[in-house]
Amino acid sequence: MNKNETITEQIMQYMKEQIINGVWAVGSKIPSENELCRDLGYSRTSIRSALQRYNVLGVLQSERGRGTFVRSDKIYLRGQPLSRLDANEDVMSKKHYLEWRQARNLIEPEIVYKIAKKADPELIEKLRRINQEQHEAIGDQCAYTQKDVEFHLALAEAYGNQIIENMMRELLSNQDMMIFGNEQFGFFGGIYYHVLIADAISRHDANRAKNLMYEHGLEAGEMRDLLKTT
Numbered sequence: 001m002n003k004n005e006t007i008t009e010q011i012m013q014y015m016k017e018q019i020i021n022g023v024w025a026v027g028s029k030i031p032s033e034n035e036l037c038r039d040l041g042y043s044r045t046s047i048r049s050a051l052q053r054y055n056v057l058g059v060l061q062s063e064r065g066r067g068t069f070v071r072s073d074k075i076y077l078r079g080q081p082l083s084r085l086d087a088n089e090d091v092m093s094k095k096h097y098l099e100w101r102q103a104r105n106l107i108e109p110e111i112v113y114k115i116a117k118k119a120d121p122e123l124i125e126k127l128r129r130i131n132q133e134q135h136e137a138i139g140d141q142c143a144y145t146q147k148d149v150e151f152h153l154a155l156a157e158a159y160g161n162q163i164i165e166n167m168m169r170e171l172l173s174n175q176d177m178m179i180f181g182n183e184q185f186g187f188f189g190g191i192y193y194h195v196l197i198a199d200a201i202s203r204h205d206a207n208r209a210k211n212l213m214y215e216h217g218l219e220a221g222e223m224r225d226l227l228k229t230t
Contacts, residue, residue, distance in 0.1 A: 033048065
């Protein structure tokens with residue numbers, strides 16, 4: 001993780017604490033960018049990055065000319081997982097997850113690259129609907145995982161290659177791996193990156209969609225860190 005990413009996540013953690021502790025109540029207006037820059041000592045770029053992420057996650061809502069308001073106090077950040085493996089968990093399960101994720105990372109960025117160039121309004125609306133339903137499923141592991149699979153399968157189907165679609169169905173049918181990933185890394189990745197990927201596809205920005213899918217798969221890098229500690 002680079003320095004700028006660390007700062008953004010520090011700001012997000014601060015904002016989370018303000019909301020959870022009731023300092024920023026749901027429906028209230030939070031301090032302005034200038035006030036946050038002054039109080040936290042960070043640049044406006046970093047503050048805006050944190051605000052953008054919480055806007056995407058539906059926690060905050062920025063309105064032009066009015067400011068930013070708290071929409072929800074349900075907050076899940078990367079690095080704050082649902083649970084962690086027991087110390088005695090078999091290290092092979094982690095290795096299997098890493099291999100499974102690597103296989104997906106070889107396929108999915110290319111899928112969204114092609115799709116973004118030709119996506120029709122029907123697909124874009126479908127992806128947005130799935131994302132909304134996934135957001136509403138936060139806290140329900142089964143429903144959340146189902147929507148996670150549905151999002152990625154929608155992309156595979158839209159690619160238009162039956163062999164690739166079958167490969168993705170096979171990979172995504174492994175519920176143990178899907179649940180394992182969510183338990184290790186929390187809800188952040190699915191909610192945040194799925195929204196950004198769908199937006200890039202809607203604007204036919206193939207390069208951005210591809211890069212976002214790569215970033216979405218960086219959980220594998222964190223898994224390598226886990227492997228080193230076992």
